[in-house]
Amino acid sequence: MKRHLLSIDDLSLDDVETLFATATEMHDVQHRSVKKLPALRGRTVINLFFEDSTRTRSSFEIAGKWLSADTINITGKGSSTSKGESLRDTVMTIAAMGVDALVMRHAASGAAHQVSQWIDASVINAGDGTHEHPSQALLDAYTLRRRLGSLEERHVVVVGDLTHSRVFRSNIALLTRLGARVTVVAPPTLMPSGVGPWSAAAGFATSYDLDEILPTADAVMMLRVQRERMSGGYFPSPREYTVGYGLTRDRLAVLGPDVPICHPGPMNRGLEIAADAADAAQSAILDQVSAGVAVRMAILYHLLAGDEAR
Amino acid sequence: MTRQPDTTPALLIRGARLLGGDAADLLVRDGVVVEVGSGLSAADAEVLDADGLVALPGLVDLHTHLREPGREDAETILTGSRAAAVGGYTAVLAMANTSPVTDTAEAAERVHDLGRAAGIVDVHPVGAVTRGLGGEELAELGLMHRSRARVRVFSDDGRCVANPRVMRRALEYVKAFGGVISQHAQDPDLAGPSACCHEGELSGRLGLPGWPGVAEEVVVARDVMLARHTGSRVHVAHVSTAGSVEVVRWAKSQGIAVTAEVTPHHLLLTTDLLAGYDPTFKVNPPLRPEEDVLALRAALADGTIDAVATDHAPHARHDKEHAFVDAAFGMLGLETALSVVASVMLDGDAGEFGWADVARVMSTAPAAIAGLADQGCALEVGAPATLTLVDPAAQVVVDRDASVSLSRNNPWHGRTLTAQVRATLLRGRPTVLDGTLVGG
Numbered sequence: 001m002k003r004h005l006l007s008i009d010d011l012s013l014d015d016v017e018t019l020f021a022t023a024t025e026m027h028d029v030q031h032r033s034v035k036k037l038p039a040l041r042g043r044t045v046i047n048l049f050f051e052d053s054t055r056t057r058s059s060f061e062i063a064g065k066w067l068s069a070d071t072i073n074i075t076g077k078g079s080s081t082s083k084g085e086s087l088r089d090t091v092m093t094i095a096a097m098g099v100d101a102l103v104m105r106h107a108a109s110g111a112a113h114q115v116s117q118w119i120d121a122s123v124i125n126a127g128d129g130t131h132e133h134p135s136q137a138l139l140d141a142y143t144l145r146r147r148l149g150s151l152e153e154r155h156v157v158v159v160g161d162l163t164h165s166r167v168f169r170s171n172i173a174l175l176t177r178l179g180a181r182v183t184v185v186a187p188p189t190l191m192p193s194g195v196g197p198w199s200a201a202a203g204f205a206t207s208y209d210l211d212e213i214l215p216t217a218d219a220v221m222m223l224r225v226q227r228e229r230m231s232g233g234y235f236p237s238p239r240e241y242t243v244g245y246g247l248t249r250d251r252l253a254v255l256g257p258d259v260p261i262c263h264p265g266p267m268n269r270g271l272e273i274a275a276d277a278a279d280a281a282q283s284a285i286l287d288q289v290s291a292g293v294a295v296r297m298a299i300l301y302h303l304l305a306g307d308e309a310r
Numbered sequence: 311m312t313r314q315p316d317t318t319p320a321l322l323i324r325g326a327r328l329l330g331g332d333a334a335d336l337l338v339r340d341g342v343v344v345e346v347g348s349g350l351s352a353a354d355a356e357v358l359d360a361d362g363l364v365a366l367p368g369l370v371d372l373h374t375h376l377r378e379p380g381r382e383d384a385e386t387i388l389t390g391s392r393a394a395a396v397g398g399y400t401a402v403l404a405m406a407n408t409s410p411v412t413d414t415a416e417a418a419e420r421v422h423d424l425g426r427a428a429g430i431v432d433v434h435p436v437g438a439v440t441r442g443l444g445g446e447e448l449a450e451l452g453l454m455h456r457s458r459a460r461v462r463v464f465s466d467d468g469r470c471v472a473n474p475r476v477m478r479r480a481l482e483y484v485k486a487f488g489g490v491i492s493q494h495a496q497d498p499d500l501a502g503p504s505a506c507c508h509e510g511e512l513s514g515r516l517g518l519p520g521w522p523g524v525a526e527e528v529v530v531a532r533d534v535m536l537a538r539h540t541g542s543r544v545h546v547a548h549v550s551t552a553g554s555v556e557v558v559r560w561a562k563s564q565g566i567a568v569t570a571e572v573t574p575h576h577l578l579l580t581t582d583l584l585a586g587y588d589p590t591f592k593v594n595p596p597l598r599p600e601e602d603v604l605a606l607r608a609a610l611a612d613g614t615i616d617a618v619a620t621d622h623a624p625h626a627r628h629d630k631e632h633a634f635v636d637a638a639f640g641m642l643g644l645e646t647a648l649s650v651v652a653s654v655m656l657d658g659d660a661g662e663f664g665w666a667d668v669a670r671v672m673s674t675a676p677a678a679i680a681g682l683a684d685q686g687c688a689l690e691v692g693a694p695a696t697l698t699l700v701d702p703a704a705q706v707v708v709d710r711d712a713s714v715s716l717s718r719n720n721p722w723h724g725r726t727l728t729a730q731v732r733a734t735l736l737r738g739r740p741t742v743l744d745g746t747l748v749g750g
Contacts, residue, residue, distance in 0.1 A: 088631035108633030109517035110587030129635070130517035169517060193520050194511025 004116045004123045008173035022298035040069035049105040050076040063296035095119040122303045137170035139295040147260045152179035159185045160223025189234045221262040247277045260284040318739045326360035330665025338695040341738035366669045368400025368696040370676040373619035380409025385624035391430035393644040393715040395741040398698035398731040401432040401685045407468040413438035413449035415457035422459035437461040462681045465492035481542035492545040500525035508581040508596045523551035530554045534561035546570040550595040552605035559614045571619035574650035589630045589637035617676040624717030641721045652729035695738040704730035
C-alpha cells in the first residue's frame with residue numbers, strides 16, 4: 001500500500017480487498033465492550049481540518065483512539081490568502097512536531113496532494129475541495145458489499161450535485177473498479193464539465209432522467225445539495241429540484257425492497273431525500289456511519305502499523 | 311520621443327546574420343548604426359564577434375509585471391529590467407496592477423524614472439484604464455499621457471474592463487492622443503476570481519473551478535464590436551483560445567483596428583500540466599488544451615496574432631505555496647520568451663516562420679502597437695543600435711535558480727529550449743554580453 005491515501009487511484013484492487021478484510025475485523029471490535037486495540041500505540045495522528053466537519057473528523061478521531069494512537073484535532077480556520085500563512089508553512093509547522101499521519105480536510109481541490117509532497121508523514125485525504133474523499137468511497141463500497149455481496153455488474157445510481165461532489169469523484173473511481181455499473185444522474189447544470197469524454201473513458205453512464213434509471217437500480221446513492229447552490233444559480237428552486245431529482249416517497253415505491261439507499265450526510269430531508277426514504281428499512285445511511293469508523297481504522301492501521309509488516 | 315544617445319565607444323559587430331539572413335558587419339557610433347556591410351573596420355572600435363549569431367532588433371514586451379511599487383520582494387524595476395535584458399529585450403511595458411496602481415501621472419512618472427535609473431531597458435509604464443483598477447471610473451488617462459512617461463497603452467490587466475459602457479468610453483477617450491486599450495478579456499460572471507483551470511474534462515476530474523474559453527471569447531467579440539463602433543484601437547492581451555483567434559481574424563478582415571498578443575506559455579504549455587496541482591502552472595488565462603495551442607501558433611504565423619508578449623509575472627515563493635485555488639496567478643517569462651518562440655515556431659508545424667518573423671512578432675509589431683519610435687527599428691544605417699544577438703543553435707536546459715529575476719515561479723525549469731540570447735544592446739550600449747549581464 002502506498003504511504004499516502006490521497007485518491008482512490010492510490011489503491012490497487014488488492015489494497016481495497018485488504019482494507020475491506022481488515023475493516024470487517026475492526027467492525028467486530030465496535031461491538032465489544034472494550035473497544036481499544038493496541039495496534040497504533042505510540043503513534044500520533046493529527047486531524048487537520050481547514051473546513052468544518054463533524055462526522056468525518058469524529059469518525060477518524062474514534063478510529064485513531066480505538067487503535068490507541070494519540071489523536072489530536074486541529075481546526076485551521078479560513079483558507080489561506082496571500083496575506084496569511086502559506087499552506088506549506090502551516091503543515092510544515094505541524095509536521096515538525098513529529099506526527100505519523102496527517103488526516104486532512106481542505107476546501108481546495110488538490111490540497112492533500114500538495115501537502116504530501118512537502119512532509120514525510122502519511123497524508124490521508126479526508127476531503128479536498130470538490131476533488132476526492134477516498135475514505136467515504138471506501139466506506140460506501142464496504143457498506144454496499146455487506147448488503148449486496150459482490151458489486152460485479154450491480155447497477156449503482158448516484159444522484160445529485162456531481163459538479164461539486166468529492167464523494168461522487170471518489171465513488172466513481174472505486175465502484176467502477178469493483179465492477180459495478182454506475183449511472184450518475186443530475187440536471188445538466190450540476191454535471192461536471194467534460195463529463196462526456198470522462199464517462200466514456202472511465203466507463204460510467206450519465207443521465208438527466210432519474211425516473212428512467214431508477215427501476216433498474218441495485219443501489220441508490222443520494223448526494224447532498226449544498227445550500228449555496230439553491231439560490232437559482234444551478235436550478236430554479238428547491239421544489240423543482242425535488243420533483244426532478246429527489247428520492248421522494250413515490251420514487252421509493254419504485255425501488256425494490258432490498259435496494260440499499262445511501263447518503264454521505266448531512267442530509268437535506270425533504271430536498272434530495274424524503275424522510276420516508278431516509279428512514280426506510282432498506283436505508284443504509286446509519287450503516288455507512290458505523291462502517292466509517294471500521295474502514296478508517298483499517299486505513300490508519302495499514303498506512304501506519306503496516307510499516308513494520310513491510 | 312527623442313532621447314540623448316548614450317555616449318559609448320564605437321562598436322563593431324562582426325559577422326552577424328541580420329534577421330537570420332546574410333552575415334554583415336555593423337558599425338555603431340554614439341548609439342547609432344552608422345555603417346552596414348562586409349569587411350568593415352574601425353581602428354577605434356571595440357569588436358564584438360557575432361559569427362554565427364542572428365541579429366534582431368531589440369525585443370519589446372507589451373506585457374510585463376515588474377511588481378514595483380508594492381511587491382519589491384517578488385521583483386523590482388531593476389531586477390525585472392535585468393531579466394528583460396537577459397531575454398534580449400530592450401523595452402518593456404510595465405503593467406499597472408502595482409500597489410499603488412499606476413493610475414495617475416505621478417505614479418506613471420515614478421515607474422518611468424525608476425526605469426531610467428536602472429538604465430537597462432526602456433521601461434514604459436502602462437496606465438490603468440480605471441481608477442484603482444476598479445472598473446468603474448476612468449483613470450487620468452490624458453494626464454498620464456501628458457506626463458514625462460508619455461503613457462500610450464492602458465490596461466486594467468489582471469482584471470477585465472467588464473462594463474461595456476466604461477470600455478466604450480475608454481476606447482473613445484484615448485483616441486485623442488493615439489492611445490490603445492489592452493484588454494484582459496475575462497467575463498467575470500463566466501470566469502470568476504476562483505476560476506483557475508481550463509474548463510473541460512480535466513477541470514471536471516480535478517474538481518478545480520473551470521475557466522471556460524467562452525469567458526474570453528465573449529469579451530473579445532464585444533470589444534471588437536466596440537472598436538468598430540467607436541473607430542478606436544483595441545489590443546487583446548494574452549489571447550488563449552481558438553475561438554478568440556477566430557473573432558480577431560474576422561475583425562481584421564472587416565478592417566477593425568484590433569491587435570492581439572499571445573504569451574510564450576500559451577504557445578507551448580497545455581492544461582494537462584495542472585494534473586499534479588502544481589501552482590507553478592497556475593496562470594491567467596489558464597493553460598489550454600492542445601487544439602487551442604495549435605490554433606494560437608497558426609494565428610501567430612499568419613499574422614492574426616500580432617505579437618508575443620510575456621505576461622512575466624514574478625511571485626514570492628510563499629504566494630505560490632498555497633492550495634492551488636488560493637495560490638497566485640502567473641509565471642516568469644522574460645528570460646525564456648525568445649527561446650520558447652524559437653523552439654515552437656521556427657521548425658514547428660505552424661508553416662514557414664523565420665527569424666524575420668521572430669523579429670516582427672517580438673520587436674517590430676509590439677513597438678508599433680505601443681508607439682515606440684526608437685524600438686523595433688530595422689537594422690540599417692541611421693537606426694538606433696538597439697538590438698539583440700542570438701545563438702540560433704544553442705540548446706539550453708532552463709535552470710530556475712540561474713534566473714536574474716527575484717522570483718522562481720518558472721514553468722520552464724528543466725526543459726531544453728533552442729536558441730539563446732548572447733548579447734543585448736540598448737542604443738549601442740551592451741547590457742548583456744556572452745549571455746550575462748554587463749556589470750551585473
